Amino acid sequence: xxxxxxxxxxxxxxxxxxxxxxxxxxxxxxxxxxxxxxxxxxxxxxxxxxxxxxxxxxxxxxxxxxxxxxxxxxxxxxxxxxxxxxxxxxxxxxxxxxxxxxxxxxxxxxxxxxxxxxxxxxxxxxxxxxxxxxxxxxxxxxxxxxxxxxxxxxxxxxxxxxxxxxxxxxxxxxxxxxxxxxxxxxxxxxxxxxxxxxxxxxxxxxxxxxxxxxxxxxxxxxxxxxxxxxxxxxxxxxxxxxxxxxxxxxxxxxxxxxxxxxxxxxxxxxxxxxxxxxxxx
Numbered sequence: 001x002x003x004x005x006x007x008x009x010x011x012x013x014x015x016x017x018x019x020x021x022x023x024x025x026x027x028x029x030x031x032x033x034x035x036x037x038x039x040x041x042x043x044x045x046x047x048x049x050x051x052x053x054x055x056x057x058x059x060x061x062x063x064x065x066x067x068x069x070x071x072x073x074x075x076x077x078x079x080x081x082x083x084x085x086x087x088x089x090x091x092x093x094x095x096x097x098x099x100x101x102x103x104x105x106x107x108x109x110x111x112x113x114x115x116x117x118x119x120x121x122x123x124x125x126x127x128x129x130x131x132x133x134x135x136x137x138x139x140x141x142x143x144x145x146x147x148x149x150x151x152x153x154x155x156x157x158x159x160x161x162x163x164x165x166x167x168x169x170x171x172x173x174x175x176x177x178x179x180x181x182x183x184x185x186x187x188x189x190x191x192x193x194x195x196x197x198x199x200x201x202x203x204x205x206x207x208x209x210x211x212x213x214x215x216x217x218x219x220x221x222x223x224x225x226x227x228x229x230x231x232x233x234x235x236x237x238x239x240x241x242x243x244x245x246x247x248x249x250x251x252x253x254x255x256x257x258x259x260x261x262x263x264x265x266x267x268x269x270x271x272x273x274x275x276x277x278x279x280x281x
Contacts, residue, residue, distance in 0.1 A: 006045045007032065009116055016043065023131065028114075028187060033123065033131075040114065044119040044186075046091050070245040074257045094187040095119055097164060104162045105240060106155045127178040135171035135181070135212060136278075145216035148181050150244075153225050155183055156202070160233055165190050165198050169205035170274065176193050192233070199230055200263055204270060224248035231257055 003011055003019045010016040021043065034043045069274040086274040091114060098121070110122035124132040140148065152174065159166060166173070168186040175182040192198040206226035214221040223246030231248065232238040 003031075004032065004045060006116070006118055007034070008042070008194040009045055009119060010120075011150075013115075019043070025128065026185070028185075030244075034111075034120075036120070040123050042109065042121045042123050044094075044121060046119075048119050086145055090187055091117060091119070092190060097189040099187040100162050100164065101159060101183070101186075104158045106158045107177075107180065109182065109184060124175045124177050124182050126176060126260060132175040132177045132182065135174045138176050140213070140216045142217040145213045145222065148176075149210065149213040149217070149220055152181050152183075152213075153206070153229075153244055155181070155243070156206060157229055157238060159189075160192055160202065160229065161238055161240050163192050165192050165195075165202045166205050167201045172274075174209070175277075177229070179185075198204060200266060201229060201265070205265065207267075208270075208274075218248075 001021055003016075007016060007019055011019075016034045016036055017036040020040070023031040023033050025031075029044050029046045032043045032045065034041055050127040058229075060278055091098040094112040095111050095147040098108050101108045102110065112120040112122075114120075146279060150178055156166070156169070165191050166183065166186065168185060169183070173183065175184055190198055192202075195201075199245060203226040206229070210220055210223060210225065225244060225246050227250070228244055228246065229238065232242060
């Protein structure tokens with residue numbers, strides 16, 4: 001196929017030999033299959049901020065800082081230069097997260113670099129050698145669902161151990177490879193220590209993915225992994241290989257009604273977005 005304008009510079013520089021086809025188009029980027037020498041890889045092309053449909057991007061960017069004070073001031077003032085720099089930070093967040101999470105033992109696509117707004121990554125394949133499907137496109141046995149859910153919960157723990165929360169985890173952002181789940185789509189990953197919404201985002205991540213696996217293993221629906229993980233995190237007892245139980249003893253203190261209503265509203269908006277995503281895919 002004809003190379004997209006954004007990928008042509010990589011071809012000119014010899015980093016990409018050929019664009020094979022479009023793989024998928026999401027809310028913040030379009031992914032292409034490309035040939036790099038003898039390897040087939042993915043090239044993720046980020047959409048212009050004006051064309052992205054990712055909601056509440058500002059909420060995800062809270063706590064992200066850059067060392068250059070001039071650029072940071074421009075970002076805070078929302079000048080054109082500042083918006084351009086914010087876009088760079090948004091893109092850079094994903095490649096940085098991929099490197100950090102791979103080192104932490106989370107199965108993510110291997111990143112080969114971010115060049116002019118194009119992220120080159122490993123192509124994840126399934127058991128048949130073809131492009132790995134998203135969880136939303138497969139059916140699992142109850143036994144496999146419980147096993148894979150435990151794997152993803154360990155990934156969530158390992159993410160948090162290095163200070164990150166995915167922020168948009170669902171069956172649409174996990175691939176099923178030959179060896180198990182692979183986490184994808186991380187530009188919105190948040191700094192757990194610097195983002196005030198980190199806890200609610202982690203709760204939503206865990207609830208979304210648990211609801212998916214509970215379709216095949218209903219007993220998972222009664223678990224409370226999000227509360228258990230965050231409680232261990234706050235107590236500084238969270239370790240990469242911690243053995244989770246899915247059980248949590250809730251406090252009997254009066255609930256913060258405003259906080260609960262906020263979570264309900266966030267969950268409602270996310271469900272509307274999920275339904276829209278399913279209609280468009």
